[in-house]
Amino acid sequence: METYNLRVNGFARTVESDDPEKPLLYALRDLGLTATKYGCGLGQCGSCTVIIDGKAVRSCRTSVQSAQGKSVTTLEGLSADATLHPVQAAFIKEQAAQCGYCTSGLIMSAAALLASNPKPTEGDIRTALDGNLCRCGTHVRVVRAVLAASGQGG
Amino acid sequence: MKPAHSALSRRRVLQGGALTVAFALGGSLEILAQGAEPAKTLDANAVDAYLTINANGTVTLYSGKVDLGQGLRIALPQIAAEELGIGVDKIRLVEGDTALTPDQGRTSGSTGIQRGGMQIRRAAATARKALIDLAAKQMNVAADDLTTTDGSVRPRFGGAGKSFAAVIGNGRFDVKLDPKAPLKNPADYTIVGRSLPRPDVRAKCTGGMKFVHDFKLPGMLHARVVRPPAIGARLISADESSIAAFPRTRVLRIKDFLAVLAEDEWTAMRAHDALRAQWSEWDGLPEQAKFADELRQDASITEQVLVDKGKAPETLPAGAKRLSATYFWPMQSHASIGPSCAVADVRSDAATIWTASQGTHGNQATFARFLKLSPEKVRLIYMDGAGCYGMNGHEDAAADAAIVSQAIGKPVRVQWSRADEHGFDPKGPAQLLDISGAVGADGRILDWRTDVWLPQTTKGLPYIPLLGPLAAGLDDVNGLNTGLISQNTDPSYAADKIQVVAHWLKTAPLRPAPLRSPGKPANCFAVESFTDELAAAARMDPVEFRLRGLSDPRSIAVLKRAAELAGWQPRPSPGSDKGSEIARGRGVAHVHYKHDETYVATVIEIAVERASGRIKVERVVCAHDCGQIINPDGVRAQVEGCIIQTLSRVLHEEVMFDRSRVTSLDWASYPILRFSEVPKIEIALIDRPIERPFGAGEAACAPIGAALGNAVFDATGARMRTIPITPVRLAAALTDHRSG
Numbered sequence: 020m021e022t023y024n025l026r027v028n029g030f031a032r033t034v035e036s037d038d039p040e041k042p043l044l045y046a047l048r049d050l051g052l053t054a055t056k057y058g059c060g061l062g063q064c065g066s067c068t069v070i071i072d073g074k075a076v077r078s079c080r081t082s083v084q085s086a087q088g089k090s091v092t093t094l095e096g097l098s099a100d101a102t103l104h105p106v107q108a109a110f111i112k113e114q115a116a117q118c119g120y121c122t123s124g125l126i127m128s129a130a131a132l133l134a135s136n137p138k139p140t141e142g143d144i145r146t147a148l149d150g151n152l153c154r155c156g157t158h159v160r161v162v163r164a165v166l167a168a169s170g171q172g173g
Numbered sequence: 174m175k176p177a178h179s180a181l182s183r184r185r186v187l188q189g190g191a192l193t194v195a196f197a198l199g200g201s202l203e204i205l206a207q208g209a210e211p212a213k214t215l216d217a218n219a220v221d222a223y224l225t226i227n228a229n230g231t232v233t234l235y236s237g238k239v240d241l242g243q244g245l246r247i248a249l250p251q252i253a254a255e256e257l258g259i260g261v262d263k264i265r266l267v268e269g270d271t272a273l274t275p276d277q278g279r280t281s282g283s284t285g286i287q288r289g290g291m292q293i294r295r296a297a298a299t300a301r302k303a304l305i306d307l308a309a310k311q312m313n314v315a316a317d318d319l320t321t322t323d324g325s326v327r328p329r330f331g332g333a334g335k336s337f338a339a340v341i342g343n344g345r346f347d348v349k350l351d352p353k354a355p356l357k358n359p360a361d362y363t364i365v366g367r368s369l370p371r372p373d374v375r376a377k378c379t380g381g382m383k384f385v386h387d388f389k390l391p392g393m394l395h396a397r398v399v400r401p402p403a404i405g406a407r408l409i410s411a412d413e414s415s416i417a418a419f420p421r422t423r424v425l426r427i428k429d430f431l432a433v434l435a436e437d438e439w440t441a442m443r444a445h446d447a448l449r450a451q452w453s454e455w456d457g458l459p460e461q462a463k464f465a466d467e468l469r470q471d472a473s474i475t476e477q478v479l480v481d482k483g484k485a486p487e488t489l490p491a492g493a494k495r496l497s498a499t500y501f502w503p504m505q506s507h508a509s510i511g512p513s514c515a516v517a518d519v520r521s522d523a524a525t526i527w528t529a530s531q532g533t534h535g536n537q538a539t540f541a542r543f544l545k546l547s548p549e550k551v552r553l554i555y556m557d558g559a560g561c562y563g564m565n566g567h568e569d570a571a572a573d574a575a576i577v578s579q580a581i582g583k584p585v586r587v588q589w590s591r592a593d594e595h596g597f598d599p600k601g602p603a604q605l606l607d608i609s610g611a612v613g614a615d616g617r618i619l620d621w622r623t624d625v626w627l628p629q630t631t632k633g634l635p636y637i638p639l640l641g642p643l644a645a646g647l648d649d650v651n652g653l654n655t656g657l658i659s660q661n662t663d664p665s666y667a668a669d670k671i672q673v674v675a676h677w678l679k680t681a682p683l684r685p686a687p688l689r690s691p692g693k694p695a696n697c698f699a700v701e702s703f704t705d706e707l708a709a710a711a712r713m714d715p716v717e718f719r720l721r722g723l724s725d726p727r728s729i730a731v732l733k734r735a736a737e738l739a740g741w742q743p744r745p746s747p748g749s750d751k752g753s754e755i756a757r758g759r760g761v762a763h764v765h766y767k768h769d770e771t772y773v774a775t776v777i778e779i780a781v782e783r784a785s786g787r788i789k790v791e792r793v794v795c796a797h798d799c800g801q802i803i804n805p806d807g808v809r810a811q812v813e814g815c816i817i818q819t820l821s822r823v824l825h826e827e828v829m830f831d832r833s834r835v836t837s838l839d840w841a842s843y844p845i846l847r848f849s850e851v852p853k854i855e856i857a858l859i860d861r862p863i864e865r866p867f868g869a870g871e872a873a874c875a876p877i878g879a880a881l882g883n884a885v886f887d888a889t890g891a892r893m894r895t896i897p898i899t900p901v902r903l904a905a906a907l908t909d910h911r912s913g
Contacts, residue, residue: 052380053384061591061838103378107378110378117243117814118561120384122377122560152847154559154845156813157813160648
């Protein structure tokens with residue numbers, strides 16, 4: 020067993036694995052951080068999106084080894100206690116989730132977008148979220164929520 | 174009254190009760206029944222099956238229908254709170270637990286509100302009457318002088334009230350649902366009809382939501398089932414030594430059922446991929462390129478006349494035209510974003526299964542059969558999963574988990590892979606439709622005949638055939654479960670003669686199951702495309718042509734509303750936009766769902782890039798009448814979902830297969846609609862508070878294929894009759910159209 024030191028949601032965490040290629044997704048879920056979801060394991064759907072050093076990445080295609088020493092944020096750690104990140108607040112206000120399985124990944128992708136582009140156009144938002152799949156059909160609300168979270172739109 | 178589940182020990186009921194997550198409004202999750210889940214009836218005719226008045230002033234509502242993200246978690250409490258006379262924030266909801274909730278049938282067919290919700294409305298109305306009658310005796314006043322508000326029975330004209338809990342004490346209602354119990358006048362509604370937020374959305378946006386995928390039991394092992402490389406292959410051998418490198422793993426084989434077990438998920442996945450197994454050859458699937466045509470020659474066909482009414486003129490009048498066309502809708506996947514998952518704890522005397530199945534109650538007998546336990550010893554508890562839309566792999570994963578748990582005597586979690594889900598979820602079946610008809614110069618439909626080839630649900634199928642039990646030789650149930658897929662094969666429009674003949678197939682190449690709006694997207698695609706073909710033959714505007722044949726005022730209303738909202742300009746199709754590189758067009762379609770329920774009219778506007786055949790859907794306008802609306806924002810969300818999901822099915826989706834297996838096993842080979850492709854959507858809800866409420870989860874799916882195909886015809890003059898309408902297909906059709 021090797022140990023890997025990660026920084027997750029602001030806290031130092033140690034993960035043990037016999038496999039340096041173990042995806043970060045499973046390391047996070049083993050830590051009880053289950054908001055990050057397995058969708059395909061292929062980097063095709065975005066359900067497992069987390070933010071590493073400011074960028075939205077697919078945790079199913081990121082090994083624990085490569086995440087060593089980096090700062091990982093999951094949906095659980097997106098906001099400080101009892102407050103909501105503007106993207107979370109806007110998703111709730113717009114009721115931009117149905118089954119909710121893809122929601123974590125969508126919020127993380129949207130939060131990463133706003134961190135680098137605080138006033139995205141609708142086109143920017145659609146492009147940034149194009150790698151996140153949603154089967155229930157919440158897209159229209161999601162785009163509206165991200166616009167609202169950036170202080171734009173209704 | 175008998176206890177809820179006498180066969181389960183009280184301790185086990187309490188364990189389960191403690192795991193039943195109830196949703197308190199406002200977003201916080203609350204654990205129900207930390208000590209005292211009272212024994213309760215499950216009799217679906219008894220008020221006590223649905224409602225418990227709690228001493229703390231809350232009401233627990235028990236629903237056999239479950240929330241899959243479609244909003245029952247707020248809509249059902251709205252219905253109950255309104256009818257009882259209590260704040261909706263005082264209602265706690267328990268869903269889909271065979272030990273606690275009444276069997277209200279599967280959460281399918283868009284029946285959550287129209288059937289499940291109406292049972293709950295009836296239960297709440299009966300409870301309200303019982304509370305008033307009891308209070309009248311206790312307070313020594315006439316029942317007519319009492320009413321209920323804010324959880325109390327009060328004199329209508331002022332004075333002290335008495336809380337529901339004080340009126341009923343620790344007692345039960347002990348009454349059957351009373352069809353005569355007075356219902357509240359919709360004009361007096363204060364809760365139904367409002368867009369109250371769904372209580373689970375906050376948890377879904379903060380990480381607090383626990384899906385079945387996130388559920389753990391102490392000592393639980395992780396299993397992955399190894400599915401055969403060819404659908405009908407038999408397992409010859411499995412080499413356990415091939416996974417020896419992975420710590421604390423093992424192989425479980427029961428006949429053709431093969432699974433690997435590990436203490437953590439990643440190890441189970443690696444062992445699954447490393448396990449060497451030998452399977453027999455099998456190539457029993459049809460050749461995909463010939464599949465549609467060969468449906469007609471299937472030896473198992475039985476014919477059934479579904480509709481036969483009126484009489485066609487013996488000779489067509491001058492100017493009349495006769496047309497015929499063939500339409501095909503392929504097999505499609507539920508394509509859930511999260512592969513199916515379940516947890517099972519099967520002991521020698523009882524089993525508990527946590528599943529995202531839309532039919533926990535309906536599966537109780539199925540699971541009892543292959544576990545060889547009596548049904549009352551098998552408890553299925555609903556937990557949220559990835560959106561399902563019918564029957565994806567949830568049931569199969571639950572059966573996998575139950576089989577493995579029973580074999581090893583420990584709690585087991587089974588997680589399917591992406592390839593498992595795309596490859597082995599039961600598929601929405603293929604449908605082939607031939608339609609012929611005649612239209613007069615005045616736009617009257619003189620003759621209409623639909624012939625439809627589709628797999629038939631096996632009559633009296635007592636159990637749902639599941640992969641695990643069949644592979645393990647634990648069950649021999651064979652048969653098809655497709656849902657009601659032959660509805661809306663006839664038009665809603667007046668015609669001199671309408672005939673529909675179903676050619677029922679006894680087999681389907683891939684196991685079928687109901688997929689959202691079962692059969693109707695395909696049938697409506699054919700019927701409403703052909704309607705458009707008749708309108709074009711008569712050189713009439715497609716909206717005007719439809720209005721001419723409609724008599725139901727609610728159909729007329731949705732069609733007019735959609736046309737008005739879309740700014741529809743009356744003219745025949747195709748339009749005159751012939752030369753430009755980008756062709757624009759609009760299409761309309763309408764459905765009276767099942768000829769009995771929700772009314773929908775949809776207008777789609779598109780741009781077609783002629784050279785590539787690429788379609789950009791620019792705008793979808795939908796007018797929707799589902800009768801009384803319980804929660805307008807909830808209905809809107811469902812209509813948006815119907816539109817987007819069906820656009821995906823129409824533009825992209827077709828399960829691909831070779832002679833042995835499904836080959837579209839990921840999101841690259843089975844693409845679905847992306848954010849960049851989602852159009853502007855405008856929805857007009859027509860609320861009819863005094864009418865019965867109908868479902869909103871399916872109906873708006875039905876017109877999408879035809880509205881899109883009709884828009885393609887309007888833009889380009891090319892008629893698309895095969896789904897999906899891909900750029901390759903459309904480019905080929907445009908070439909044919911130009912040269913033809």
